[in-house]
Amino acid sequence: MPELPEVETIRRGLEECLTRKRSGRVLSVEILETKSFIGEPEEIISADVIAMRRRGKALIFDLSNGKSLICHLRMTGQMIWSNGKERFAGGHPNDNFIAELPNKQTRVVIDFENGRLFFNDQRKFGFMKVVPTNGVEKDAFIRKLAKEPWEMSGEELYAKLQKHKGAPIKSVILDQTIIAGLGNIYADEALHYAMVNPKRKAGLVSKEDAEKIIAGARTVMEKSLDAGGSTIRNYVKSDGTRGDYLELFAEVFNRQGKECRRCGEKIVKTKVGGRGTHYCPRCQKT
Numbered sequence: 553m554p555e556l557p558e559v560e561t562i563r564r565g566l567e568e569c570l571t572r573k574r575s576g577r578v579l580s581v582e583i584l585e586t587k588s589f590i591g592e593p594e595e596i597i598s599a600d601v602i603a604m605r606r607r608g609k610a611l612i613f614d615l616s617n618g619k620s621l622i623c624h625l626r627m628t629g630q631m632i633w634s635n636g637k638e639r640f641a642g643g644h645p646n647d648n649f650i651a652e653l654p655n656k657q658t659r660v661v662i663d664f665e666n667g668r669l670f671f672n673d674q675r676k677f678g679f680m681k682v683v684p685t686n687g688v689e690k691d692a693f694i695r696k697l698a699k700e701p702w703e704m705s706g707e708e709l710y711a712k713l714q715k716h717k718g719a720p721i722k723s724v725i726l727d728q729t730i731i732a733g734l735g736n737i738y739a740d741e742a743l744h745y746a747m748v749n750p751k752r753k754a755g756l757v758s759k760e761d762a763e764k765i766i767a768g769a770r771t772v773m774e775k776s777l778d779a780g781g782s783t784i785r786n787y788v789k790s791d792g793t794r795g796d797y798l799e800l801f802a803e804v805f806n807r808q809g810k811e812c813r814r815c816g817e818k819i820v821k822t823k824v825g826g827r828g829t830h831y832c833p834r835c836q837k838t
């Protein structure tokens with residue numbers, strides 16, 4: 553699943569391709585998989601994209617006719633835009649980024665005056681959904697998203713932790729209804745930054761620790777955004793270049809057996825709540 557910095561990278565890429573009348577009006581919408589598109593395609597015909605927004609990992613296309621398209625890529629979703637000369641691709645990295653489209657993983661094709669947008673989704677967990685723009689915030693999916701690390705204070709996080717006292721802190725910060733946008737990589741990195749053991753019970757995380765977790769989440773995500781996002785494998789960025797960023801930025805993720813850059817102890821890999829988890833046993837005491 554793309555992490556928040558990747559989704560932000562996709563948002564920026566699509567903004568470049570679709571807004572400021574670059575792609576023009578929607579001419580047609582072809583739905584190849586009915587469950588991938590919620591709403592009536594007619595609702596978006598003839599409109600242009602006037603803004604690209606993001607809430608958590610959801611992309612929001614605001615249209616000139618008062619409608620918006622909410623899109624979530626989930627595990628395997630991709631957004632690929634092409635005008636024949638240029639191509640932008642983001643999301644789950646695979647050969648579709650350079651393949652001829654549509655193909656058998658294409659679920660929705662939106663034809664614009666100048667360009668086509670392909671929504672590919674191998675596993676079909678992602679979706680596009682038409683809603684009135686003034687109803688985006690009321691949408692059930694958007695409404696249940698919590699604040700992002702940039703919008704939340706340490707105090708707010710601390711207050712939320714009190715409702716999940718017995719759960720390991722790592723599992724709590726992965727819960728998108730508590731804090732939005734932290735995936736597995738950034739959760740491990742934020743906890744290392746804060747020097748908090750991922751298995752520590754949320755009830756034993758102090759207010760100061762909660763502040764540091766928020767600061768760590770912001771720091772690692774900003775670093776990642778600067779480099780255009782990360783994935784475990786190479787990531788194809790919006791301009792088609794490959795980012796092998798994780799190696800440069802990660803302090804613990806996928807560094808098991810290697811030395812902690814802060815204290816020299818070997819990084820350990822374990823499981824917390826079923827998720828592969830990386831930490832330094834010396835810096836991050838329970």
Ligand SMILES: [Zn+2]
Nearest residue numbers: 812815832835
């Ligand atoms: Zn260490």
